[in-house]
Amino acid sequence: MKYDFAVIGAGPAGYVAAKKAAGAGLKTLLVEKKKLGGVCLNEGCVPSKTLLQAAKTYHHAKHGSVFGVSVDGLSFDFPKAHAHKNGVMDKMRDGIAGLMKKYKVDVVEGEAVLQQNRKIVINGEEHEADNILICTGSSPAVPPIPGIDQDHVVDSTGILNRESLPKRLIVVGGGVIGCEFACMYASVDVPVTVLEAMPEICPNLDSEIAATLRTELEKKGVEFQLGSKVEEIGKSTVTYNDGSGSKEIEGDLVLVATGRRPNVSDLGFEDIGLEFSPRGIKVDDKGATNLPGVWAAGDVTGRAWLAHAASRMAEVVVNNITGRSDRMRYDAMPAVVYTSPEVAVVGLTKEEAEERGIKTRSGRIPMAINARYIAENPDEAGLCKVVLEKETNRLLGVHMVGGACSEMIFGATAMLETELREEEIEEIVFPHPTTSEIIKDVFMAVR
Amino acid sequence: MATAIIMPRQGQSVESCILTEWKVKVGDEVAEGDVLAVIETDKASFDLESTASGKVLALFWDADDDVPVLANVAVVGDEGEEVEEFRPEGQASSPVAAPAEDASSANDPVPQAQAASSAPVAPVVSAGSSGALTAGSGVSPRARRLAHKHGIDPESLPGSGPNGRVIERDVEAAVSGRPRLSATARARSLSGDLESPARGTGLAGMVRSQDLKVPGAVEGAEITTVKGIRKVIAERMIQSLGTTAQLTLHASFELSKANAYRRERLDGGQSKVSLNDVIAHAIAQTLKDHPEMNAHFLGDRIATFEKVHLGVAVDTPKGLLVPVIRDASDMSIEKISSEVKNLAGACREGTVSPDDLSGGSFTLTNLGMLGVETFTPVLNAPEVAILGVGGIVLKPKRKEDGSVEYVDTLPLSLTIDHQAVDGAPAARFLQSLIERLENNPGV
Numbered sequence: 001m002k003y004d005f006a007v008i009g010a011g012p013a014g015y016v017a018a019k020k021a022a023g024a025g026l027k028t029l030l031v032e033k034k035k036l037g038g039v040c041l042n043e044g045c046v047p048s049k050t051l052l053q054a055a056k057t058y059h060h061a062k063h064g065s066v067f068g069v070s071v072d073g074l075s076f077d078f079p080k081a082h083a084h085k086n087g088v089m090d091k092m093r094d095g096i097a098g099l100m101k102k103y104k105v106d107v108v109e110g111e112a113v114l115q116q117n118r119k120i121v122i123n124g125e126e127h128e129a130d131n132i133l134i135c136t137g138s139s140p141a142v143p144p145i146p147g148i149d150q151d152h153v154v155d156s157t158g159i160l161n162r163e164s165l166p167k168r169l170i171v172v173g174g175g176v177i178g179c180e181f182a183c184m185y186a187s188v189d190v191p192v193t194v195l196e197a198m199p200e201i202c203p204n205l206d207s208e209i210a211a212t213l214r215t216e217l218e219k220k221g222v223e224f225q226l227g228s229k230v231e232e233i234g235k236s237t238v239t240y241n242d243g244s245g246s247k248e249i250e251g252d253l254v255l256v257a258t259g260r261r262p263n264v265s266d267l268g269f270e271d272i273g274l275e276f277s278p279r280g281i282k283v284d285d286k287g288a289t290n291l292p293g294v295w296a297a298g299d300v301t302g303r304a305w306l307a308h309a310a311s312r313m314a315e316v317v318v319n320n321i322t323g324r325s326d327r328m329r330y331d332a333m334p335a336v337v338y339t340s341p342e343v344a345v346v347g348l349t350k351e352e353a354e355e356r357g358i359k360t361r362s363g364r365i366p367m368a369i370n371a372r373y374i375a376e377n378p379d380e381a382g383l384c385k386v387v388l389e390k391e392t393n394r395l396l397g398v399h400m401v402g403g404a405c406s407e408m409i410f411g412a413t414a415m416l417e418t419e420l421r422e423e424e425i426e427e428i429v430f431p432h433p434t435t436s437e438i439i440k441d442v443f444m445a446v447r
Numbered sequence: 448m449a450t451a452i453i454m455p456r457q458g459q460s461v462e463s464c465i466l467t468e469w470k471v472k473v474g475d476e477v478a479e480g481d482v483l484a485v486i487e488t489d490k491a492s493f494d495l496e497s498t499a500s501g502k503v504l505a506l507f508w509d510a511d512d513d514v515p516v517l518a519n520v521a522v523v524g525d526e527g528e529e530v531e532e533f534r535p536e537g538q539a540s541s542p543v544a545a546p547a548e549d550a551s552s553a554n555d556p557v558p559q560a561q562a563a564s565s566a567p568v569a570p571v572v573s574a575g576s577s578g579a580l581t582a583g584s585g586v587s588p589r590a591r592r593l594a595h596k597h598g599i600d601p602e603s604l605p606g607s608g609p610n611g612r613v614i615e616r617d618v619e620a621a622v623s624g625r626p627r628l629s630a631t632a633r634a635r636s637l638s639g640d641l642e643s644p645a646r647g648t649g650l651a652g653m654v655r656s657q658d659l660k661v662p663g664a665v666e667g668a669e670i671t672t673v674k675g676i677r678k679v680i681a682e683r684m685i686q687s688l689g690t691t692a693q694l695t696l697h698a699s700f701e702l703s704k705a706n707a708y709r710r711e712r713l714d715g716g717q718s719k720v721s722l723n724d725v726i727a728h729a730i731a732q733t734l735k736d737h738p739e740m741n742a743h744f745l746g747d748r749i750a751t752f753e754k755v756h757l758g759v760a761v762d763t764p765k766g767l768l769v770p771v772i773r774d775a776s777d778m779s780i781e782k783i784s785s786e787v788k789n790l791a792g793a794c795r796e797g798t799v800s801p802d803d804l805s806g807g808s809f810t811l812t813n814l815g816m817l818g819v820e821t822f823t824p825v826l827n828a829p830e831v832a833i834l835g836v837g838g839i840v841l842k843p844k845r846k847e848d849g850s851v852e853y854v855d856t857l858p859l860s861l862t863i864d865h866q867a868v869d870g871a872p873a874a875r876f877l878q879s880l881i882e883r884l885e886n887n888p889g890v
Contacts, residue, residue, distance in 0.1 A: 327648055394631040394656065417650050419629030 001106075003029045005321065006120055006129035008112045008267070011038020012307040013135035013298035015096050017314035022103035024322045029129065030105050031112045031122055036096045037089070039137050039299075040307040043157040046092060047085045048180055049338055051160070054081035055187035056340055059220075066378050076188045079163045114268040118293050131293050131321050134281060135314060136267060138260040138299035145172070145256070147233035153254045156181070165190050166253035170238045172230050174201035176337050178257035179217065183339040186220040193223045193249055195230055195240050202337065206349040206399045208364070212383050213343055213401050219379075220340070225249075262300045285327040287317035295321075309333055332416035336406040341380050344409035347397030347416050350387045359390035363446035365438065367402040372433040377403050384438040388446060393422040398439060408436040422446070449524030450499035451533040456516040457488045458801030463515045464488050465675050466495075466508050471521075475503045483521060486514075487675040488801050492765075499523040505530040511674060586613040593618040607654075609662065611637035616645065632656040676766040687828040691744070692865035695823040696874055699840065700881040702855040705888040712889070717781075720889070722857070723759075723813050724784040726836055729883045730811060731755045731775040731783065732890075737876040741808050743829040744867035758807030758827055759787055761794045768794040769827060771807040780889045815839065821858045831867040832876075835860035 005021045007014045010032035022028040035042045058076045061069070100107050110123040114134075120127045140155035142148065154162065156177050169185045171178045174196030182192045194201070201224065202210045214224055228242040237248045262280040275282045275290040280302020287295045295317040298310030312328065319326035337343035350362045367373045367382025382402020389396050398412035415425060422443055430437045454464055464486040471483050477497045484495040504522040508514050522530040586594070586601040590613050594601035604621050605628060606613035620627065628636060628643055632654050636643055642662040647654030663670055673681060687693075705725050713719060734741040734755045743750040755776035758769040770790035775783055793799035810827040815838035824835035837858035844854045859881070863873045883890075 325646070325652070329648065389631075392631050392634060392656065418653065419631035419649070419655055421630050421634060424630045 001029070001127050003027050003106070003127060003129040005029070005131050005133070005318075006118075006127060007031065007133045007135065008114075008120070009038060009135040009137055009263075009298070009300070010036045010096070010107070011135060011137050011298060011310060012040045013137075013310035013314040014038065014133070015100065016311040017133050017135065017297065017318050018105045019099055019103050020315060020318045021321065022105045024318065026322070028103075028105045029120075029127060030100060030107045031120070032107070032109060033111045036093050036100075036107070039157075040310075041089060041092050041096075043160060045307055046089055047160045048156075048184070050085040050088050051081055052180060052184050052187075052338055052340075054084065055184045059187040059340070063379075076165075078165055078188075082163045085160075112267065114272050114274070114294075116272055129293075131295065133287075133314065133317055134267070134289075134294065134296040134300055135298040135310065136263040136300045137310075138262050138305070140256070141259045141261045143172075143230075143256065143258045145230050145233055148256060150233065150235070150254075152252060153233055153256060155256055159253075159255050162253070166251070167191075168193075168251040169253050169255065170195065170249060170251035171255045171257060172233075172238070173257040173259070174198070174224065174226070175257060175259065176202060176335075178255065179213065179337055179339050181255055181257065182222045183217055183220065186217065186222045187340065189221075191221060191223075193225060193251065195225050195228045195238070197227065197229050199227050201226070202343070204335075205337075205343060205345060206351075206385060209343060209345065209383060209385065209399050209401045212381055213337065213339060213341070216341055216381060216401075217339065260299065260305060262302050264300065285316075285329075286320045287313055287328065288320070304330065304333060306333065306335060329417075332413050334409045334413045336409065338406065341377070341382055341402045342404055342406045343401045344405040345397070345399045346409055346413045347395070348387055349397055349399060350385075353387055353389070353396050358396065360396065361388045361390050361393075361446050362386060363442050363444070365442045365445045367400075367435070367438055369441065370433075370435055370438050373403055373435045373438070375433075376435075382438075384442045386439075386442045386446060388422055394419055395421065395425065398442075400438070402438075403435050405435065408434075408439065411436060412439055449504060449522050449528040449530060449533070450501070451519040452483060452495070452498055452521040452523060454486070454514045454516050454518050454520050455495070457486075457493060458805070460805045461488045461516060461801050463513050464493075466510060466512050466514050466520065467492065467675070468510055469506060471503050471506075473503050473506060477501070477503055477523060492675070492797050495520065497521075497523055502526055504528060505533070507533075507535055511672060587615060589615045590618045593622075605633050607636055607643035609640045609642070620645075628654045629656065632659055635659055676768070680766055683828070684825055687826050691826050691828050693823075693826055693862050694865045694870060694873075695835075695860050695862040696870065696877055697821055697858060697860050698877050698881060699837075699842070699856040699858040700884045701844070702839065702857055704885055705857075706855070708888040718784065720780055720784045722815075723811070723836065724780060724787060725888050726813075726834075726859075726884065727757055727759065727772070727775065727787065727811055728778075728780040728783050728889060729880055730809065730834060731757055731778065733876065733880045733883055734809060735776055736879060737872070739868055739872055740832045740863070740876045742831045742867060743808070744831050744864050745829055749831075749867055752808040754808075756806055756808040757783075758810035758830070759790070760810065760812035761791045763795045763797075765797070768799065768804060769807065769810060770794055770799055770803050771805065773806065809833070811836070815857065821860050823860060824862045826862055826864055828864070831864040832873070833862050834880075835862070 004026035006029040007018045008031045010030050014030060018028050018030040040046060061071050061074055108122050113121045115121060118129055118132050159181060169190050169192045171182050171192060171194045174194045178194055179201060182194050186192045200207055200210050201214050225242055228240045230238060230240045231246060232239040233254055236252060237250050238254060239246055239248050264276050269276050281289055281296040281300055283289055283296050283301050287297050289296055297313035297317055299305055316326045316328050332346060334346040350360050353360045364383060364385040373382060385399040387397040395415050426443060430440045457464060466484055467487045468485045471477055478500045479497055481497045482494045483497050486493050486495045501523045504524050506521050508520055514520060518535045519533045522533045591601050593615055599618060599621055601613050601618060604613050604617050607617050607628060608614035629649055635641060635656050636659055641659040643654045644658055646652040647658040649655040661670060705722060709720060738751050741752050741755055754774045757772045757775035761768050761770060772783060772786045790803060807827060807830060810830055810833040812824050812833060813836040814822055815836050819837055820840060821837040822835055824833040826833050839855050839857055841853050842856045843851045845851055861873060861877050
């Protein structure tokens with residue numbers, strides 16, 4: 001079959017691109033080898049957030065005494081939480097399927113292999129398209145740790161399918177994924193130890209934000225072993241070295257969360273001369289690869305590793321295909337850690353700005369000055385930091401930890417996208433009392 | 448008393464000068480003879496000196512403006528004196544005018560008329576506070592016309608021109624609802640000499656601060672403005688090629704006699720002359736017998752000159768200049784040699800008088816010393832001929848006895864305007880010239 005546009009992979013890049021292109025009148029094909037929605041909907045964002053909410057609800061019920069709420073006979077039914085999770089995923093998948101139908105996108109289940117001249121073979125059948133978008137996503141990286149091939153050793157996909165709680169969870173890797181699962185299990189009273197090779201968790205975050213998050217997770221019962229390299233995973237133990245020698249901890253479930261790798265194998269990339277490496281397909285800021293009419297978006301490009309970034313990359317590609325000049329911008333790309341408290345950041349940290357030779361002014365303010373915040377989060381520390389360009393007072397970055405700050409980071413993102421300066425932001429009205437006021441108040445602390 | 452400083456006339460042929468740089472600003476105290484600005488004609492640059500003493504009250508032009516000669520450029524006088532009467536026509540929105548204390552709209556009929564025709568909004572410039580006057584760089588006349596056509600107050604628009612000046616594009620953008628500048632981009636463009644592209648890299652093409660460029664920027668290239676000598680050369684060259692019928696004839700002459708002549712001069716204690724001097728002298732002498740080559744083609748008539756006024760192309764740091772040796776046909780080779788030396792030196796130092804850069808009847812240009820063998824010179828219109836000299840070429844020559852020897856030769860390229868001169872007479876001139884250079888150099 002001949003198409004105007006073929007999309008390989010139905011994750012947050014693929015289905016967004018397919019819908020948008022079909023909406024613009026392109027005859028569109030969407031190929032998916034597993035399930036609509038990709039990692040985000042089936043193995044990542046959506047199921048993990050559902051389970052995190054389950055854990056959070058339990059945690060709030062257990063620790064509600066400050067609000068005068070006490071519960072006798074509190075219990076956590078993990079299979080029931082999983083049922084809710086599965087229900088949410090089904091609903092979202094149905095939503096995507098309905099959307100594809102509505103926009104008359106041909107959805108084909110199968111593995112796609114690319115051939116020369118923009119031909120695609122799926123299930124032995126050959127298709128052709130004027131433009132092809134590759135958004136095959138990523139998979140959990142498998143580090144070379146002895147003993148990693150055991151049943152009780154899981155990756156982020158595997159742990160989401162475990163319907164029983166372990167006695168003790170060991171998390172290898174203190175990045176975003178590791179912290180979210182650590183928080184989830186600790187919130188439902190499972191002892192958790194996180195082994196992180198770097199001196200601090202979430203090394204991409206502002207170090208003070210990361211340290212605040214770590215302290216809050218420790219309060220929930222998560223134990224962190226920083227600067228610790230895992231040497232071996234045994235039947236019921238994990239051996240690690242923190243620089244002072246090998247140590248052993250016990251655990252009946254081990255989560256390996258040491259990052260993700262782009263899915264670039266078995267797709268025929270080598271045969272068509274596509275420029276790529278194990279770190280991803282090379283694209284320009286329009287999403288174009290080295291081959292005319294072949295585009296890529298999302299995790300497979302090795303950039304950003306975020307569902308919303310993937311969707312935006314896909315939009316950029318479709319815009320360029322349909323004649324609207326567009327380009328990918330990463331300087332206002334929000335990122336969130338969905339722990340309790342949440343971390344939400346956008347833009348540059350002070351250190352990153354200074355590495356780029358930008359002179360800055362910056363400020364920090366504890367969430368504890370915010371009425372709504374202390375009313376709702378009495379025992380939780382939070383922090384908001386802001387970075388400005390000294391020369392122009394332009395906002396460069398906002399970094400938050402505390403409460404549900406993921407819901408308000410978009411405001412800072414809009415300010416960054418429109419390059420607002422301190423002068424303009426000061427005139428914006430924030431509703432009172434909301435936690436979002438912290439974004440306005442932090443400017444009072446700017447030096 | 449307030450005195451206008453005018454753009455002096457630099458020679459009879461100069462109609463305007465580029466004001467390349469102001470050396471003073473409004474409010475500075477100056478004395479008569481102080482340098483106010485650097486100005487540049489198409490030929491050279493000069494200092495503009497003050498003809499009065501006092502405070503600088505107004506500067507009517509921007510750097511890089513092309514100012515007509517005898518136009519008022521500045522006013523020098525006592526604090527508070529009125530300057531508007533001196534303002535040249537069409538300079539109403541000069542960004543560097545000093546706001547006199549009583550500069551209300553009543554004293555300035557131009558903005559008042561504009562305010563009346565635009566909107567019931569008081570124009571910012573008539574607010575009477577000097578702060579308001581320095582806020583922006585005003586509105587370009589084209590932008591104002593377009594804004595009024597669409598019923599928009601141009602003063603209310605953010606400007607993307609230099610220093611935030613509202614230019615036609617800003618009005619177009621306002622009319623078409625095109626994406627605007629981000630807050631930071633706007634602030635930066637107001638504070639510096641930066642220009643915004645029609646479409647930026649931000650939201651839906653919003654112009655971000657990183658998209659601002661110096662005016663006319665080209666990615667990966669440094670931009671220089673075409674002005675002064677470069678602008679004039681550009682105009683002259685395209686005019687020459689566009690209005691003349693150029694034909695180039697190539698020939699070469701044997702150097703042995705010319706070189707022997709130069710050696711003999713040195714041996715005899717006479718002054719040193721260059722090969723170029725020998726050729727210049729030969730041209731001036733030969734043209735006496737070929738007057739049709741010593742002429743200007745003026746479209747409906749041809750001016751044939753009595754004497755030879757020989758232009759000599761000189762490479763200077765600012766570009767090509769062609770000083771003219773007047774009455775070269777009356778000069779000895781020694782005189783020509785010293786004239787060339789003096790004029791070329793003055794050109795390189797920028798001290799040559801504009802009058803020495805015009806009035807030629809024939810031009811000589813030489814690229815031989817730069818390793819060029821032959822080239823096709825472009826006519827210095829309206830002159831009808833130009834001779835190009837290439838570099839020494841070793842050529843075989845058959846002697847009378849049939850044997851072959853090698854001789855040094857110098858290629859000559861004669862470009863003529865075929866509108867005025869035909870190929871054969873031009874060839875005959877070249878023949879005579881070579882004959883002279885091969886047999887009687889320096890005579």
